[in-house]
Structures are given as structure tokens and as C-alpha cells.
Amino acid sequence: MSATACSSNPGASPNSGTSTPIVTPPKETPNDNEKKPQEKLEALLQKELSQTKDVAEAVGLTERYMKGVTTEQADQMFMLLEGFYETHLQEAEAQVSNPEVQQKLLQLKWPITLEQASTVKDTELKDLMTNLLKGKYKLESAEGMIFPVVDYEALKSFQPNVSKPMQDYITLMADDSNRPVAKDAGLVISREELIQRTLHAEKFLTSYPASPRYDRIKQLYLNELHMVLFGLDNTPTYDWDSFKLQAEMKQELQKLAQDRENTLTGDMVKEFLAVLKLSKDQLYVKDQGEQKDVPEVRAYMDQMEQRVDTLIRTRTTEG
Known part of the structure; x- marks a missing residue:
């Protein structure tokens, strides 16, 4: 066991009519899951996640890749996102542990929400908070220190995509993070x-x-x-x-x-x-x-x- 959702861009469905003129097909996006071999989607997501350190982007990628896949694939994708958190949690902690950032965060009203982050005048702090929160982290405090933790309550947005066992897993983890x-x-x-x-x-x-x-x-x-x-x-x-x-x-x-x-x-x-x-x-x-x-x-x-x-x-x- 130590940052909510980005909007997705659904791909266009191919036109099945025979009387329409031939057009150049749109550039393939991660949402065009029906155009890719299903068994390769998890590997593609894993590759993209390995190429970013931005947690909000990681969440957005996972949301887009999950569209239209089986629950078994969605389970694998969710676990890939958890793996991203495990790999990058220390980086998020380091961003928040800066003494100047700590002082500014301690002056804010708790709990810190996206709505509150949007009103912060300090641009750097605003961007940091927004990215963490859109990346489904939340900020906790203990012994006078503020630190990010994975917000499994926010990750419940993935429950409609995943299997019943994974839904129940997310619920258990949300109880603990809440x-x-x-x-x-x-x-x-x-x-x-x-x-x-x-x-x-x-x-x-x-x-x-x-x-x-x-x-x-x-x-x-x-x-x-x-x-x-x-x-x-x-x-x-x-x-x-x-x-x-x-x-x-x-x-x-x-x-x-x-x-x-x-x-x-x-x-x-x-x-x-x-x-x-x-x-x-x-x-x-x-x-x-x-x-x-x-x-x-x-x-x-x-x-x-x-x-x-x-x-x-x-x-x-x-x-």
C-alpha cells in the first residue's frame, strides 16, 4: 500500500452506406477501439502510460482506451492505471512536499476540491492542484504535513466498465481512502x-x-x-x-x-x-x-x- 476525469474524444463510427462518396478516413485515435485488434489494446495503453508522467493525462488515456472493450480488458487497463500511480506517487509527493507549497496549501479551506483550486490566484499552485485532482489524487494531512493519496472514491467512475470483482475491489479501497x-x-x-x-x-x-x-x-x-x-x-x-x-x-x-x-x-x-x-x-x-x-x-x-x-x-x- 505512499492527482477527476479528463474528457474523452469518441471516435466516429464508419459509414455503412454504399451510395456515399469515398473519403479519406479520419486519423485513428485510441477511442477507435473497434479498429484495433482487441488483444493489443492493453499493450498500447501500457506503452502510452509509460511515455507520460502527467497523472491527469494518464487518467484520460485510460478512460479513452476503456470505451467499448470487454470487462476483462477494462480490468487490465484499470490495473495499469494503478501501476502508474505506484510508479509516480513519489513524484507527486515531492511536488507537494516543497515547504513553500505546504505553507500555501495549509492556508486553504479543507477538503481541497477542483472548484476551490480554480479560484487560486497562484498559477503554479493552481496548475499543480488541478492536475493532481483531475488525476484522481486527493490531498490528506497528518502531523502537520500535506500529501497526495489515490482517491478511490473518484476512481469509482471506472466501475461501470470493469467486472463485478473489480467493482467490489474499488469499493473496498474507496472505503479505506475515504x-x-x-x-x-x-x-x-x-x-x-x-x-x-x-x-x-x-x-x-x-x-x-x-x-x-x-x-x-x-x-x-x-x-x-x-x-x-x-x-x-x-x-x-x-x-x-x-x-x-x-x-x-x-x-x-x-x-x-x-x-x-x-x-x-x-x-x-x-x-x-x-x-x-x-x-x-x-x-x-x-x-x-x-x-x-x-x-x-x-x-x-x-x-x-x-x-x-x-x-x-x-x-x-x-x-
């Missing part, structure tokens, strides 16, 4: 919402085990499950002095295991509680003033991903 689970080493959403997000990620994994985005959502799921069980440094599920699971958290986990007994998450929590029974609810122990692992708990954590994979294979609904 309201991050954690910030500054602490949970910033309710534990109830955290549990619901964990269950939503689980549903994706069990519904679409063949998805090319399975591994990404599995990592999201494992991160969220870990937060359900252990919390975070600033919002732990255990007492900081004794490293023992808090009584109210134990009750919450017991209820979760009972209410969701037929789910992957319910099974994982049930197994975790069995481990804690052996450790007498100790998630860690204090040894000469230092936090040390409990062997049984460490073993559970080390095999968590493998156990998730095993349980998913027994309950998948695809194939």
Missing part, C-alpha cells in the same frame, strides 16, 4: 466499523479467490484482523502495564466469535481466544521491564496468513 482506519498509530474509526470492514474484506476473499487483486485485499484483511485482535500502539486491546487483554475487549471478541461463527473472521477469532486461554489472556509479558512475546501468541501470529489461506480454500464460492 476514512482511513488508522492515523498516528491509533484507530480513528470505531471498533464496530473496523469489524465490519474486516468482514467486507473477507467477503471479497471468499467470493473472488481468482481475482488479480486477491493478494492486495488479503493483506488489507490481515492488517484489519490484526487491529481487531491487538489494536494499535495508541489504541491497544490490552493493558499497557500488564499486557493482558482488557476485559471489555475479551467480551467483544467472544461476541464476535459467537455472532460470526460461520465466517472466516469468526473462526480466526475463536482460535485466537483458544490461544489466550493457554496464555491466561496475556498478549505479551513483561521481562525485566521489557515487552516480550508469549510463545503461543507469537505462533498464532506467525501462521495467521497461512491459516487464512487454508480456511478460505474450504469456503470459497467461486469456481
